[in-house]
Amino acid sequence: MNKKSVKDVTVKGKRVLVRADFNVPLDDQGQITDDTRIRASLPTIEYLVKEGARVILASHLGRPKGQVNAKYSLAPVAKRLSERLGQNVALVQDCIGEAAEEAVDKLQDGQVLLLENVRFHKEEEKNDPEFAREMASLADIFVNDAFGTAHRAHASTEGVTHYIPAVAGLLMQKEVEFMGNALERPERPFVAIIGGAKVSDKIGVIENLLDKVNALIIGGGMANTFLKAQGYKVGKSLLEEDKLDLAKQLIEKAKSKGVALELPIDVVAAKEFAAEASHRIAALSDIQDDEMALDIGPASAERFSTIISSAQTVVWNGPMGVFEMDAFARGTERVAKAVADCQGTTIVGGGDSVAAVEKTGVAERMTHISTGGGASLEFLEGKVLPGVAALQDA
Ligand SMILES: Nc1ncnc2c1ncn2[C@@H]1O[C@H](COP(=O)(O)OP(=O)(O)O)[C@@H](O)[C@H]1O
Numbered sequence: 001m002n003k004k005s006v007k008d009v010t011v012k013g014k015r016v017l018v019r020a021d022f023n024v025p026l027d028d029q030g031q032i033t034d035d036t037r038i039r040a041s042l043p044t045i046e047y048l049v050k051e052g053a054r055v056i057l058a059s060h061l062g063r064p065k066g067q068v069n070a071k072y073s074l075a076p077v078a079k080r081l082s083e084r085l086g087q088n089v090a091l092v093q094d095c096i097g098e099a100a101e102e103a104v105d106k107l108q109d110g111q112v113l114l115l116e117n118v119r120f121h122k123e124e125e126k127n128d129p130e131f132a133r134e135m136a137s138l139a140d141i142f143v144n145d146a147f148g149t150a151h152r153a154h155a156s157t158e159g160v161t162h163y164i165p166a167v168a169g170l171l172m173q174k175e176v177e178f179m180g181n182a183l184e185r186p187e188r189p190f191v192a193i194i195g196g197a198k199v200s201d202k203i204g205v206i207e208n209l210l211d212k213v214n215a216l217i218i219g220g221g222m223a224n225t226f227l228k229a230q231g232y233k234v235g236k237s238l239l240e241e242d243k244l245d246l247a248k249q250l251i252e253k254a255k256s257k258g259v260a261l262e263l264p265i266d267v268v269a270a271k272e273f274a275a276e277a278s279h280r281i282a283a284l285s286d287i288q289d290d291e292m293a294l295d296i297g298p299a300s301a302e303r304f305s306t307i308i309s310s311a312q313t314v315v316w317n318g319p320m321g322v323f324e325m326d327a328f329a330r331g332t333e334r335v336a337k338a339v340a341d342c343q344g345t346t347i348v349g350g351g352d353s354v355a356a357v358e359k360t361g362v363a364e365r366m367t368h369i370s371t372g373g374g375a376s377l378e379f380l381e382g383k384v385l386p387g388v389a390a391l392q393d394a
């Protein structure tokens with residue numbers, strides 16, 4: 001990574017503002033249902049504690065739209081952090097102002113506190129300079145470890161970097177290095193697997209990847225638009241009519257670049273979009289007008305698995321079917337297992353793909369699972385992430 005990291009600066013006795021992404025899912029009772037993002041932030045926090053820094057954590061949670069709202073309090077996160085770190089992490093009622101200043105003044109070397117949700121202020125998402133300056137004034141150094149929010153130019157991700165030295169945290173560094181190396185210096189064959197619902201969501205990703213990969217596997221709902229573009233009938237399947245020409249162009253671009261564009265060769269078809277819907281395996285030429293393709297078929301899953309098994313680098317974003325329903329989860333599961341079995345570097349990004357990998361029980365066997373959905377997508381599109389760009393160059 002061409003940015004300074006937390007290990008490149010002296011932090012002992014310093015007040016260090018760490019922007020983490022503690023935007024974790026909560027249930028109706030306010031209980032954390034998945035603390036992956038909290039666990040992923042521990043290496044940076046533990047490093048700072050060990051080095052004797054005074055650690056001030058900041059994050060958003062949900063989208064409270066600039067209003068204080070108890071539903072989006074970081075209190076459950078403070079509790080979970082205290083348990084995971086084995087030391088008390090006090091929650092400060094506001095991320096700027098007197099309460100925050102007093103709490104920071106009392107902070108001893110090696111202690112950690114958490115500021116309340118930065119999105120309780122509307123200035124956060126507006127990247128308001130005065131608000132950013134106030135937050136930055138709490139600290140001597142800024143560490144951005146919030147990869148999941150690095151695609152947002154907000155006050156706590158970008159604004160604060162204008163006032164105090166800003167470096168990358170260890171999670172940020174790991175995310176950017178894994179994905180950056182995969183895209184810029186991949187071991188080959190380099191295979192990308194793109195799935196999910198809509199072509200329109202991932203056009204940028206497909207276009208960027210076509211310049212880099214040896215094979216591009218397309219599954220999920222978005223494959224239908226490509227199949228239709230090739231002349232197949234896709235019945236009632238999810239389809240983006242207005243993207244048919246684009247799909248044709250992408251197929252041509254793949255050809256001219258010598259990239260193997262792999263589409264499903266069979267599907268699991270049903271008449272209803274429902275968990276209990278009766279379903280059957282259908283050849284591409286046999287999808288009926290009243291049917292919809294809700295998963296890739298077994299022959300596709302095997303073909304995709306064979307391609308994945310010979311890869312040295314795999315990047316995966318988006319499920320192969322409606323994996324939330326068991327009847328249409330087989331294709332995604334088979335691909336997840338193939339990626340897990342692959343001997344090369346394997347990287348999974350995107351909320352639903354990560355959920356699918358967890359559900360299949362193979363998460364531990366991936367080289368890297370990104371903590372960022374939108375952020376990893378923008379990274380794959382080749383966009384510059386403002387939260388990264390703003391950090392000091394190495
Ligand atoms: N054939 C299909 N028809 C309709 N929806 C699909 C199909 N295949 C996958 N999906 C849906 O796509 C959604 C995930 O897409 P997306 O948000 O792009 O993935 P990710 O979060 O991994 O980036 C899932 O909810 C899944 O049910």
Ligand SMILES: O=C(OP(=O)(O)O)[C@H](O)COP(=O)(O)O
Nearest residue numbers: 021023148149351372373374375
């Ligand atoms: O969860 C997040 O995004 P993600 O679901 O795309 O990974 C980040 O915390 C960013 O949140 P936001 O999309 O409300 O800015």
